[in-house]
Amino acid sequence: MDHAFGADEAGRGPALGSMFVAAVAVDDAASIPDGVDDSKKLSRDRREKLASELRGDDNVRSSVVEVPTERIDAPESGMNELTVDAQSRALDAVVEAGTVGIVDACDTDAERFARRVGDGVDADVEVRAEHGADETYPVVSAASVLAKVARDRHVDALAETYGNVGSGYPSDPTTREFIRGYVDEYGELPDCARKSWGTCEDALAAAEQSALDQF
Numbered sequence: 001m002d003h004a005f006g007a008d009e010a011g012r013g014p015a016l017g018s019m020f021v022a023a024v025a026v027d028d029a030a031s032i033p034d035g036v037d038d039s040k041k042l043s044r045d046r047r048e049k050l051a052s053e054l055r056g057d058d059n060v061r062s063s064v065v066e067v068p069t070e071r072i073d074a075p076e077s078g079m080n081e082l083t084v085d086a087q088s089r090a091l092d093a094v095v096e097a098g099t100v101g102i103v104d105a106c107d108t109d110a111e112r113f114a115r116r117v118g119d120g121v122d123a124d125v126e127v128r129a130e131h132g133a134d135e136t137y138p139v140v141s142a143a144s145v146l147a148k149v150a151r152d153r154h155v156d157a158l159a160e161t162y163g164n165v166g167s168g169y170p171s172d173p174t175t176r177e178f179i180r181g182y183v184d185e186y187g188e189l190p191d192c193a194r195k196s197w198g199t200c201e202d203a204l205a206a207a208e209q210s211a212l213d214q215f
Contacts, residue, residue, distance in 0.1 A: 003100060008133070017158055020066055020147045047152070062142075067083075092121055095123050103133065104140055187207065
């Protein structure tokens, strides 16, 4: 079946920078441009082009919510709770009562995730959730593209401030080297770091141990 709305996130796992959640709603599924897919499968140029098409279509309503590092690091926050809240807020901006949509599940229990997101939406809508929905449903793929474009631009802004930070993901050697180098130089983590992430904690601990070893 066609779904009237969808939501997905980008930047859930990085050690640097914000997470972004996007929601897309349409009155006609044909409004979603051809070629949308899980954003990770598309080149950056292709994502930018699709995002421009989505934003330029009056039949497509979209919203992007940013979840900054200070919220991610807050002790009362968990990534599932933050993702639920951000999806609900993004959907609130675009959905219409009486519609049915699907979101990408970020919980092992997809039904529970859908219920929690739906509970956070003011409008009376039916929210469904599936793992890998961004690969299956064009409206979720469209949301994936918009979220990833927002994340890409955010990382560009971080690079303008700090220099080459890589992708921000812990698996990226450039990102790990940036974090280590920053801590070595300034004795603290950069503001863009998710300080509660293991990669960041490890870099800080290593610098502190190195300082102790000098005595």
